[in-house]
Amino acid sequence: MASTITTPELQQSAHGSTSLVVSLPSLSGEAFEELRAKLAEALVDENVVVATPDAIAPNNASGASFRVVANPKGVASIGQWTLTAMDYLNAHELVVQHQARGVLLLGAESQSLSASGLRVLAKYVLNSECDLVVPRYTLPPRSGLVNLAILYPISRTLFGAGPRFPQAIDVALSARMAERMASVAQRFTASNQNEALLWPVSEGAVAGYSIEQVDVGNRVIPLPLDSSLNTALAQVAGSLFADVEAKAAFWQRIRTVPAEKAMAQSASVPGREDVTSMIETFRLAYVNLQEIWSLVLPPQSLFGLKRLSAMPAESFAMPDSLWARIVYDFLLAYRLRTINRGHLLGALTPLYLAWAASHILLTEAGTSPEQHNEAQAAAFDAEKPYLVSRWRWPDRFNP
């Protein structure tokens, strides 16, 4: 039985070349042990180094075949809900330090991943078959809606990349992908934006690297400490919009959309949810934010919103194409700095709530969430020419 060593130094010579580095977030002792056991099960017979920012005492009990090393630069805050620029920078340093083939970067609450999920995540990188492996989680029916409303369809349509969770909290990177992500991260960390979000899927697509999505099953999704929707939406959408702007020359040339495999349905049947407050927030905003929206949205979309605001709650339904155009117009306004970017993203929140209410009502009426997700993504695909034409010729005088 191999021993588990906790040491800040490289102990490469004693163990030969490292296949994989696993970079852990800060975890409680219990969570660490749970994850360590799963890793031991998942990565048996692999020469793996596990790096943790926490001070963990040597422990042979799990019988793992890997070493645990201290990663003092790792992110120590337990409250982190997604991977940040600093995480990617550290991950690359670990790869270089251990001359590893790749790195498995795990986020908060990663102890909730199954051993099989961890194995499949690591497999492609270990076999040098892929540069970026992104997990597809099985989530409860109404979670991850921001992802479904904005992140996934934009990532899929603009970058031709299929992963359902472009901002996944766990990823496996090949050494070169880790290097690329680190160079992106450096641009942020150099200006002290250590917690900036990065977009590995779009980065991999631009680099022409191979990207794989794997089903990892259930996982606990960590929530941001500041659980305000406004803040979270502004952070994630703002970051995504900035990434899209920076990669415009790439995505305007992409024309293929990956075929999406059907997602396993959650076992639990969603109960009814009261969407009244969401709809009311939207209606209130329709009155108060008209001025801002009219700077961003063309008449056709405003007209659609007017009709939506007048709909009774029971038949409240936002057309997929309207939502796609709204997101695209906000993306464009972000690029053109039509209004202050903070205000702009704030003005998106009530529109997102309207979409979310519509989505919930639709699924309650019998449409499977997966069906709607695909229809929504297809609407983004169909409206891509609208975005490209508006991007290239952002004349406000349009339909």
Add this chain to the structure above:
Amino acid sequence: MKKLGSASDPLWYKDAVIYELHVRAFADSNNDGVGDFPGLMSKLDYLQDLGVTCLWLLPFFPSPLRDDGYDIANYVDVNPSYGTLNDFKQFLDAAHQRGMQVMIELVINHTSDRHPWFQTSRLAPPGSPEREMYVWSPTDQLYKDARIIFTDTEKSNWTWDETAQAYYWHRFFSHQPDLNFDNPRVMNEVISAMRFWLDMGVDALRLDAIPYLIERDGTSCENVPETHVKIKQIRAAMDAEYSGRVILAEANMWPADVRPYFGDNDECQMAFHFPLMPRIYMALRQEDRLPITEIMAQTPEIPPSCQWGLFLRNHDELTLEMVTNDERDYMYLAYSADPRMRINVGIRRRLAPLVDNNRRRIELLNSLLLSFPGTPILYYGDEIGMGDNIYLGDRNGVRTPMQWNSDRNAGFSRCDPARLYFPVVMDPIYGYQVVNVEAQLSDQSSLLHWTRNMIALRKLFQVFGRGTLEFLHPTNRKILAYLRKLKRNDGSDEVVLCVANLSRFAQPVSLELKEYAGMVPVEMLGYVSFPPIDQTPYALTIAPYSFLWFELQPAPIHAELQAEEAEVEKQSAVIALDVQADGWASLVSGPGLELLQTTIPAWLPRQRWFGAKSKTIASVSVLDWVRVPLASVPSILRPNGLEPLGAAIFFISVIYSEGESDTYQLPLAVSAGEEMESVLFASPTSVLGTLTTAGGAAILHDATALEGFRQALLAIMEKDATLPANQAEGTITLRGARSNAFASVRGMGPVVARTGSAEQSNTSILYGQKMILKLFRRLQPGTNPDIEIGRFLTDAAHFPQIATFLGDIQRQGVNGESTSVAMLQQMVANEGDGWQWTLEELARFYESVSTGPPPKDEGKPPTFLGQSRVSSEAEEKVGLYLAAAELLGQRTAEMHLALATETEEAAFFAEAMTADDLASDAGRIDLQIQKTFDALRVRLASFKNEEADDAATVLSRRVELYSRVDALKQGEASGKVIRIHGDYHLGQVLRSKNDFVLLDFEGEPARPLEERRRKQCPLKDVAGMLRSFSYAAWAGLDQHLQRRPETSRALEPWLRLWQNSVSARFLNAYRKTCEKRIDLLPKPENAQILLNAYLLEKSLYELLYELNNRPAWVRIPLAGILSLPQSLGLSKR
């Protein structure tokens, strides 16, 4: 401490959009009436928002400002009026933070006379290093051949200095003495100054006036070779210590003269393209693309990492140095109605006033600027359409303060208006109250927004900065259409089609885009898909002064494939064929043969190269076939132990219902899986049928669609390989051979092959940009003359003016007879064929003479009986084409001399002309008269007006024409018969780098091979070219009349002048060159008679052709026959 360059990509300047500005003119922060660095910094957000990526600052150094700062008094400081060194550094950092690079001036040709170096030099003793910093002379008679550049102010390039008691040299103003680069100390000082700024992080340097650095007596003191040594030193010093930095050359010269300033990428990375700019304006005013296409044709290739700098306007006058005198006169008349608008050799106006403030014209010109190959440079203020002030002196009218808003002093400064360095523009059209940034920012439809959007669009497509340029040649010359193409690093292609209407009216255009058949043009501004391109000309209608940019995208795969698959399915049976096991043999019997016999008759007529489309194919049989191993992994796997299937060249006999037959070669391959999909997508017409194989679905298709086959053909020649046919060993084989030149042209490393699209009767395969393989489709027994002559001219005669012969593939028959299957030649970079080029020249010619009186002297057709004279009027009007015709005459003679090279090769040694040769010629011409006259008589009644008169006159001269033939028979045979070109005309020559390359020695394809290989009098080629001049002159006139029908026949005297003078120059040069071998041509009087006879034969041949195909053109050969000299007398034996 040295700062790193701000750009991460070392080729950043290729994708850059440069913005030229003067610190003094941009923004004044301290309200002293002069712009400064803090003011400029406050406007960086505006520039970032505009989208420009590099700021070019005009000189900001301490200076007496007698030439707007180009008179520098200190190279390493900032003019106090503009701020401090620290201000500059802050500006530089701020620009870099916004992702913008910064270019500054390095004015090294001269300094101000206030510079301490000059003040010291005046006082220093002659010969001392201090004195030698400048160019001194006791006399002003040195360098007399150097022109004066500032003609309005300077009378000499020398100025007397009382203190020094000597003359000092200055190419520009007398207060700008030239530095003496023969003194090493000067170079040391220049490099020190360069380091000073590069250390700070400056990204680029514009080297001002570099052609004038060195003076040498007896030269124009421009572009002297030593100049390049100096520039190389500067570049080497820069590269040794800094990365990502760039030098931009200011050399107001013709493109060919600028080319040396790029060196082998060891001089300047960038240089301005000066001659393009005035020609863009000329093309706009004349509504004719020629000025642009012509100057671009004269633009040489530059090293891959180098780049042209393009501009519409800058801080100087719109320079007209790089145009002809006529063009300059035209430009003055077109663009400077008021003499005050002119200065030196140019026009001092801004962009908007030049085009009468017409928004569409401004947009059109900017669209050219942003889509032409090079880096665009915008001049400050032109993005909002600023005007100028022609009442200010020198070129200051275009250097007025930037107009930011409608406040006091246009928002440029808060100072008392009287303190401004120049007054702001205040006229009612361009005044700052109307034209300013603030107003245009708030107007979504403003020129500023338009410019910003266009810059952003350009930046999305790397092809604009890095791609190649290829002009299309639509008939409508008001349309400028071109393709920009780029192979991206990721292997994908970026192809952009740009179409611009130079006219003030809407214009139709049909573009030849067959090469892109199947692709979809997507209009780039609106992302609008247009109908897909097919084999027919692509028709567009373009609004006045409008332009369209299309990205050519592959058609949506599903629709395309489905359609093509359906087509293939419809036209071919699905046949079970055990191709894996039986190999190619399965196609010559049983179901395989059935497949060929049923599909080929339907498939052949769909192939462009098939020449007998009007005939009905009765049957097809396989003569034999040769297996060709593919140079790639096969998609069809065969049972163990069997070699890969590869491809096979089938030789088939096609028998027509009319009873005749032809032999064709048909390379075939079978593909499955991804390879099959790729062929179906890229070359759907190559598919003969679908096969059901043991391994699944496969297609049988023309093997040229496979890269592996294309490479295999090359390898057959490269290895001098012999491949056995399916028949008994040693009987029929396929044999490749390379020429001596193969290895040097082929070079090392892989060359990607593609199938060409221009070839009509054969299939051409292009290997990179180096080689072209002609795969002869219809085979005739014997060696193709093109191969035979190409090999002789390359290997034996070493004649350089042809596409170098590199190799061939022959099919060797049972009895040793060979048939040419393929020929490999070097690809020649060219500006189009001689015909097209001549028509473009003629268009200019007719345009220039269309409004004047007829010529005083039309001249006469040239003869061998004396030197033909070309009038001064012809010299003036025909211009450069005369020199080209002379060169062509010389090249033609050189070709004949080369073909007459002493050799023991029977097919080539020159033989004395005999009476039998004359009799053979006479018999042929006799027959031609008979055939042509029969046809002419039948059609006579259908002619009208001039055609009817000319036809009747020709018929009336029947007896005379026959008597010419009799005279020929009775004449004295002298001179040599040699192998000749055989089908020589302007379409068979390429215009390449101001010279000609002669092509296609195949002879007239319709004639039997034996006749084409016969030795003949070289004057037959001469006659061919003279007739071609005549055809071109008429075709050019015809095109001109389509645009200007009012000129009608009035231009025919000019046509004759053109034809006579061009023919005379051609023939004079031909004769002179042939004098190197006096026995080649017959005696002059006999040569003249032979030439007349051949001209007659050619004209009759043309007449017969036009009668059968293009009756509207019969006037041309009729006029040719009628213009033949009357005198016939052959000298009697």
